[in-house]
Amino acid sequence: MKLRNITITSLLALSGVTLWSFAATKLADGGNFNYRPNPLGLKMSPYGQVIALAVQGEIDSDWHGVGIGGADHVCTTCGHDHGASGSDQCPVSAGESKTVAEPDTFIAKLEKAASERTNGRPATPGHKFYLRRQVEDRLRMAWELDPSNYANYNSYHLFLTEPAVGTRPVITEKVIELAKLTISYCFREESDPRPALTAASAAGNILELMFLHQHDYSIDQMRDQLKVVDYAIARHNELKERWVASGDLERLSAARIEEIETRLKFLLLVRETSEKTIRRLSSPEISSKF
Amino acid sequence: MRLFRLTTATLLRRKSWVICAFAVAVLPFLLQQISSGTENPALLKPAIAQATWAMALLCAIFWGFFTAAKQGESNARSGLGEYFLTTGVSATRQLFEMWLSVFTFLAPLPLIAAAVCIFAASPALPDERSMWMATNLQYAMLYLVVMAPLIALAIAVASRLGIITGFLTSSALAIYGLYGVGYLQLLGNLESNVFLKWLWAYSPHYHFADPTERLRYKLGAIAWDKFPLLLAYFGGILLVYAALSRLIFRARSTA
Secondary structure (H helix, E strand, C coil): CHHHHHHHHHHHHHHHHHHHHHHHHHHHHCCCCCCCCCHHHCCCCHHHHHHHHHHHHHHHHHHHHHCCCCHHHECCCCCCECCCCCCCCCCCCHHHCHHHHCCCCHHHHHHHHHHCCCCCCCCCHHHHHHHHHHHHHHHHHHHHHCCCCHHHHHHHHHHHHCCCCCCCCCCHHHHHHHHHHHHHHHCCCCCCCHHHHHHHHHHHHHHHHHHHCCCCCCHHHHHHHHHHHHHHHHHHHHHHHHHHHHCHHHHCCHHHHHHHHHHHHHHHHHHHHHHHHHHHHHCHHHHHHC | CHHHHHHHHHHHHHCCHHHHHHHHHCHHHHHHHHCHHHCCHHHHHHHHHHHHHHHHHHHHHHHHHHHHHHHHHHHHHCCHHHHHHHCCCCHHHHHHHHHHHHHHHHCHHHHHHHHHHHHHCCCCCHHHHHHHHHHHHHHHHHHHHHHHHHHHHHHHHHHHHCHHHHHHHHHHHHHHHHHHHHHHHHHHHHCCCHHHHHHHHCCCCHHHHCCHHHHHCCCCCCCCCCHHHHHHHHHHHHHHHHHHHHHHCCCCCCC
């Protein structure tokens, strides 16, 4: 009886191991073992997009912590801290200040009590660095969750390119790769007009980097990049028209629609200046000067 | 099959399976309301498909393995296993009957998930729709092959080491195979460590059975000539776990 048991178990184990390793070798040869982990498929999903938006709140509060000048510098109008020098202008006019200045719900009061900084001295450089790194990591996560989110992509791009805010120095190729990934992801969207704006902005960012390192790129490369910006803007307009026609645009809140308009206006300006820069760089007088 | 009937009746009376049925069949329709599908209607169907499969996976990992572990432990500790031994039901037979009972409750989940995907989230184009059906059925099959041996393992480990160990063994293995393996690979890419590479290659790659991304991007069904290879891969793991479970399981506690 005992022998029979052992035989069955060994047979099961042996055939299992054989089958497992045979199939594993076959699958590994086909390159199927390589994948990027995506828990519950959240990244780049309809739920990921919402989480990516929600993360912005946390990023905001951390970023706020970076600029804190100490308890003495808290603005009396809005309750925020405008830095040690007080150089930031308070965006809230005196009339509308009430809701921001004093939290009126019980939970909001508790939150203020638990999180406000009472130390009169400004945050230490080490703490500020930690907060900046925290923001950078969150931005990376937000970008992974939804690469087509305009604010998240651009903030992450800023962190990667601007040494004053970023915590990890990154070479230009990495930033361009990020922009290219963003563009190709955004162009996959066939219904929502907003990702096309992110693509236009990413293409504009690449163009800007090309201007910065103009010796490494030809004028033709810059012109091609400008065409990507044009294509993205055209795609945005086309998709938006389709949404207007189907009435889907009304699903968005007024604030979101206004946001789209401002971003488009800004991108058109960027596009115009980029075109001028290319024209200037390609004109013979200037080239002969350098 | 008295132990099977007893376990099934117990699980039915405990009624916690209702939560799983609700999570897989109803929750996706509520969850889509907090997805970005509310702004972009093209995303409503992918949101349903993603949520229902994610729920099916979560239900197996948290409810299925916990229930299995609970049955495994109580069978050994309460003296029930010993009683069945005296009536001539061998330990392996007991393991099989309890496994079959838990499996009966878990098996409908991927089928419900596939049905939700097919009836509520099918693509509009006819050729994509037939592909969609095939994809869902393939993943229902893979889900069953992946989860079945883990249930047996949870029962067996719990019968020897208690409910918490049994539950954690199976769910940790499942989570590791679904997601952890990928992070291990990223780590292996950074450091060329032979041990890491070896561990990665011999890990159970359960992510092959995770349909969420494939459905989200409508990548189509797995090629039918490659599908048996996947079945063989998970079949191999199934046999190894079956052998392990047989070894580990005991019908009575020695104390």
